[in-house]
Amino acid sequence: xxxxxxxxxxxxxxxxxxxxxxxxxxxxxxxxxxxxxxxxxxxxxxxxxxxxxxxxxxxxxxxxxxxxxxxxxxxxxxxxxxxxxxxxxxxxxxxxxxxxxxxxxxxxxxxxxxxxxxxxxxxxxxxxxxxxxxxxxxxxxxxxxxxxxxxxxxxxxxxxxxxxxxxxxxxxxxxxxxxxxxxxxxxxxxxxxxxxxxxxxxxxxxxxxxxxxxxxxxxxxxxxxx
Amino acid sequence: xxxxxxxxxxxxxxxxxxxxxxxxxxxxxxxxxxxxxxxxxxxxxxxxxxxxxxxxxxxxxxxxxxxxxxxxxxxxxxxxxxxxxxxxxxxxxxxxxxxxxxxxxxxxxxxxxxxxxxxxxxxxxxxxxxxxxxxxxxxxxxxxxxxxxxxxxxxxxxxxxxxxxxxxxxxxxxxxxxxxxxxxxxxxxxxxxxxxxxxxxxxxxxxxxxxxxxxxxxxxxxxxxx
Amino acid sequence: xxxxxxxxxxxxxxxxxxxxxxxxxxxxxxxxxxxxxxxxxxxxxxxxxxxxxxxxxxxxxxxxxxxxxxxxxxxxxxxxxxxxxxxxxxxxxxxxxxxxxxxxxxxxxxxxxxxxxxxxxxxxxxxxxxxxxxxxxxxxxxxxxxxxxxxxxxxxxxxxxxxxxxxxxxxxxxxxxxxxxxxxxxxxxxxxxxxxxxxxxxxxxxxxxxxxxxxxxxxxxxxxxx
Amino acid sequence: xxxxxxxxxxxxxxxxxxxxxxxxxxxxxxxxxxxxxxxxxxxxxxxxxxxxxxxxxxxxxxxxxxxxxxxxxxxxxxxxxxxxxxxxxxxxxxxxxxxxxxxxxxxxxxxxxxxxxxxxxxxxxxxxxxxxxxxxxxxxxxxxxxxxxxxxxxxxxxxxxxxxxxxxxxxxxxxxxxxxxxxxxxxxxxxxxxxxxxxxxxxxxxxxxxxxxxxxxxxxxxxxxx
DNA sequence: TATGAATGAGCATTCATTCAT
DNA sequence: CATGAATGAATGCTCATTCAT
Numbered sequence: 001x002x003x004x005x006x007x008x009x010x011x012x013x014x015x016x017x018x019x020x021x022x023x024x025x026x027x028x029x030x031x032x033x034x035x036x037x038x039x040x041x042x043x044x045x046x047x048x049x050x051x052x053x054x055x056x057x058x059x060x061x062x063x064x065x066x067x068x069x070x071x072x073x074x075x076x077x078x079x080x081x082x083x084x085x086x087x088x089x090x091x092x093x094x095x096x097x098x099x100x101x102x103x104x105x106x107x108x109x110x111x112x113x114x115x116x117x118x119x120x121x122x123x124x125x126x127x128x129x130x131x132x133x134x135x136x137x138x139x140x141x142x143x144x145x146x147x148x149x150x151x152x153x154x155x156x157x158x159x160x161x162x163x164x165x166x167x168x169x170x171x172x173x174x175x176x177x178x179x180x181x182x183x184x185x186x187x188x189x190x191x192x193x194x195x196x197x198x199x200x201x202x203x204x205x206x207x208x209x210x211x212x213x214x215x216x217x218x219x220x221x222x223x224x225x226x
Numbered sequence: 227x228x229x230x231x232x233x234x235x236x237x238x239x240x241x242x243x244x245x246x247x248x249x250x251x252x253x254x255x256x257x258x259x260x261x262x263x264x265x266x267x268x269x270x271x272x273x274x275x276x277x278x279x280x281x282x283x284x285x286x287x288x289x290x291x292x293x294x295x296x297x298x299x300x301x302x303x304x305x306x307x308x309x310x311x312x313x314x315x316x317x318x319x320x321x322x323x324x325x326x327x328x329x330x331x332x333x334x335x336x337x338x339x340x341x342x343x344x345x346x347x348x349x350x351x352x353x354x355x356x357x358x359x360x361x362x363x364x365x366x367x368x369x370x371x372x373x374x375x376x377x378x379x380x381x382x383x384x385x386x387x388x389x390x391x392x393x394x395x396x397x398x399x400x401x402x403x404x405x406x407x408x409x410x411x412x413x414x415x416x417x418x419x420x421x422x423x424x425x426x427x428x429x430x431x432x433x434x435x436x437x438x439x440x441x442x443x444x445x446x447x448x449x450x451x452x
Numbered sequence: 453x454x455x456x457x458x459x460x461x462x463x464x465x466x467x468x469x470x471x472x473x474x475x476x477x478x479x480x481x482x483x484x485x486x487x488x489x490x491x492x493x494x495x496x497x498x499x500x501x502x503x504x505x506x507x508x509x510x511x512x513x514x515x516x517x518x519x520x521x522x523x524x525x526x527x528x529x530x531x532x533x534x535x536x537x538x539x540x541x542x543x544x545x546x547x548x549x550x551x552x553x554x555x556x557x558x559x560x561x562x563x564x565x566x567x568x569x570x571x572x573x574x575x576x577x578x579x580x581x582x583x584x585x586x587x588x589x590x591x592x593x594x595x596x597x598x599x600x601x602x603x604x605x606x607x608x609x610x611x612x613x614x615x616x617x618x619x620x621x622x623x624x625x626x627x628x629x630x631x632x633x634x635x636x637x638x639x640x641x642x643x644x645x646x647x648x649x650x651x652x653x654x655x656x657x658x659x660x661x662x663x664x665x666x667x668x669x670x671x672x673x674x675x676x677x678x
Numbered sequence: 679x680x681x682x683x684x685x686x687x688x689x690x691x692x693x694x695x696x697x698x699x700x701x702x703x704x705x706x707x708x709x710x711x712x713x714x715x716x717x718x719x720x721x722x723x724x725x726x727x728x729x730x731x732x733x734x735x736x737x738x739x740x741x742x743x744x745x746x747x748x749x750x751x752x753x754x755x756x757x758x759x760x761x762x763x764x765x766x767x768x769x770x771x772x773x774x775x776x777x778x779x780x781x782x783x784x785x786x787x788x789x790x791x792x793x794x795x796x797x798x799x800x801x802x803x804x805x806x807x808x809x810x811x812x813x814x815x816x817x818x819x820x821x822x823x824x825x826x827x828x829x830x831x832x833x834x835x836x837x838x839x840x841x842x843x844x845x846x847x848x849x850x851x852x853x854x855x856x857x858x859x860x861x862x863x864x865x866x867x868x869x870x871x872x873x874x875x876x877x878x879x880x881x882x883x884x885x886x887x888x889x890x891x892x893x894x895x896x897x898x899x900x901x902x903x904x
Numbered sequence: 905t906a907t908g909a910a911t912g913a914g915c916a917t918t919c920a921t922t923c924a925t
Numbered sequence: 926c927a928t929g930a931a932t933g934a935a936t937g938c939t940c941a942t943t944c945a946t
Binding site for chain 4: 927
């Protein structure tokens with residue numbers, strides 16, 4: 001189906017290699033610190049090829065950021081009918097694993113570090129990443145509110161509370177200290193506590209939901225991919 | 227009182243001018259992108275003067291980071307007996323104003339962006355900033371727990387919940403989008419909502435405390451300095 | 453035969469131009485005084501090309517020294533059966549011409565001037581130049597001793613006497629005074645006198661040999677290449 | 679007698695300190711490699727003082743070279759009536775010790791290394807050093823010739839033979855290899871051999887003189903100061 | 905199409921030199 | 926008189942970018 005002429009396939013493969021190399025170099029050295037030489041060498045292509053494919057350092061950077069942003073933040077996944085608490089539990093771990101993945105953190109550091117020089121990139125990142133997740137979460141929370149399981153006035157604030165309660169602390173720490181990825185146990189603490197506070201504040205049946213949460217938490221950290 | 231010889235005063239003034247210029251240039255261009263020429267020009271001194279004062283680009287950067295961090299993060303201020311809710315309210319606005327100040331955000335972006343190349347600076351930032359505030363907050367919360375006003379198991383988690391509920395959303399947005407400082411009204415929303423959730427989860431007398439919060443919130447945003 | 457691709461030929465030509473320019477600039481300004489800008493300008497290439505070819509100033513210098521030393525000091529040439537005196541005469545003129553050549557003197561001044569900072573270069577120069585000649589001379593003298601034409605205990609000392617008698621004075625003068633190359637007539641004086649002393653001290657048949665020397669000397673200075 | 683006003687004495691002391699420091703720095707780093715900062719620091723004075731005393735780097739260098747040249751090469755000392763061979767023996771050791779002294783070698787390397795950029799300095803060095811010694815030696819040799827002890831046509835050549843036979847080899851080696859000072863035993867070899875060849879060539883009574891030389895040589899190396 | 909080779913402009917840093925005190 | 930502080934002009938070296946092949 002999607003079979004391409006060998007020419008085009010070759011071109012795409014090279015493009016991929018360049019983008020991958022560029023990500024590594026940019027993430028490690030920052031925009032200004034990265035050199036086209038380093039990227040070309042890591043990709044195993046010559047520098048003119050780089051320029052033929054991407055025009056300039058700035059364009060390469062922009063292309064890369066767009067591409068990464070789209071590929072790393074998968075769509076918000078509709079949870080699968082396990083009930084409120086189990087669904088929130090799954091959601092929390094899924095986003096923790098995504099957002100605290102070293103590659104994702106490197107990208108976030110890059111975006112933040114260059115936000116002043118490349119404002120559009122930062123803004124686009126926000127729009128495509130966090131805000132999309134937020135909207136997905138809002139829809140989900142609104143559905144649960146309609147089912148009578150949650151109670152709140154402002155779905156956006158509720159969604160942001162959820163993120164802030166669970167991910168703010170470990171993410172901030174990891175952003176500033178690249179060597180300090182939260183351990184699985186710490187994460188378990190943050191997830192459990194964050195959900196507990198969330199349910200206390202928003203559940204219409206906190207007794208039941210907190211009990212369920214405790215049960216889930218007792219099974220220990222969910223094993224993830226990071 | 228502490229009158230200085232004109233020599234020393236002149237030197238200090240020049241030092242200040244250099245550091246201020248350096249902050250601007252580093253914040254705009256990142257560490258690698260910043261040029262000593264640009265800093266010298268903005269400070270109105272010659273390049274050798276820069277080197278006489280600070281030794282090297284790296285030392286200038288480190289000095290700047292330390293100095294900015296220390297000057298911007300005032301000590302954690304013991305609240306002054308207005309009662310739990312008013313105290314939390316004051317605290318929230320104080321830290322919102324500090325943490326969301328444009329200069330502080332620039333500094334944070336810089337620290338984050340260079341975290342991979344200057345790990346000590348990122349770590350020192352954590353230790354001097356967030357962690358100090360966190361410890362202050364924990365002490366405060368523990369005192370309130372002793373007074374029977376709050377209930378929680380883990381003071382650290384509670385303190386981090388407070389920060390995450392109030393500041394995570396606007397700070398993340400501002401970090402990624404330098405042009406998007408939260409408006410006063412938005413901040414009011416975040417502060418009010420964050421404290422509401424916190425009190426629902428931790429207050430031993432939520433009815434009373436939430437009523438007080440609502441009263442405070444109705445007076446509108448606290449006017450700050452930024 | 454060894455025809456090269458135009459690429460390679462071009463490269464080698466440029467390399468030559470750079471090395472020639474470097475010799476001139478280094479010889480005139482010393483290692484520290486020489487600037488890569490000056491070398492590049494004289495060679496008619498851009499500075500980055502210099503670095504692509506030779507990596508660094510130090511490497512360029514080292515390469516240059518090795519190359520010059522090897523190209524200037526031809527192998528010790530076995531004399532060709534003209535008899536003792538004529539052979540010594542030819543040898544003396546050959547080495548006088550080599551050692552007192554302006555380029556060779558520049559190189560020697562450079563090596564000496566930088567001996568403290570580049571000890572290996574000075575040592576390598578000794579090993580490849582004087583010591584090789586010395587060994588060649590020792591072999592020759594030993595052969596003549598075996599033929600009964602010369603008498604001495606220590607071939608090394610004899611060889612060094614020969615060099616010192618003939619070349620020490622003009623070389624020392626030329627080393628210190630770049631503008632003062634010995635005139636052909638002066639050289640004739642040194643060569644004739646040096647060989648006379650040498651033969652008086654070492655010949656087993658001084659009467660005959662000195663007569664031959666006088667005959668050679670009367671034909672005037674040997675015309676050389678410098 | 680030579681008591682000076684304290685002012686002037688202080689000035690001269692400082693001048694001395696500067697010149698001594700300059701010698702060290704120039705000798706170690708060459709003219710271009712030496713920095714006025716380094717000289718000032720080593721002398722313990724401020725840079726403007728350097729310029730007040732000596733005007734410029736070039737003038738400081740010139741002054742230094744003149745001063746050193748005059749102070750290091752003492753006058754040719756008239757030998758003291760020990761007889762031809764003992765006098766030559768003493769002379770040889772005296773000049774070996776002078777010329778092979780590490781400080782003197784450093785100075786010579788400097789002069790040679792900078793001969794192209796400072797031609798007058800090299801020429802002046804020749805005139806004040808070697809040539810003065812040479813003239814003294816010529817006078818001495820002529821006197822011995824008048825006494826009937828030596829026989830030669832050209833006193834200048836004879837004097838240069840003496841120098842070349844004794845000092846050429848060790849000095850050349852030491853010039854090129856700063857770390858390789860000739861050992862006392864080597865020097866003994868060179869002195870003994872050089873004088874032997876000289877006497878064979880020029881003595882009117884070689885049998886007697888060579889015997890005396892052998893006797894002197896058997897007492898081992900003359901102990902010197904280096 | 906892909907590349908080895910080239911370069912102008914800029915980098916952090918240091919220099920010899922000179923004020924202002 | 927001596928100096929702390931300042932600087933214009935290099936220095937060695939690297940960068941993003943572009944020919945010529």
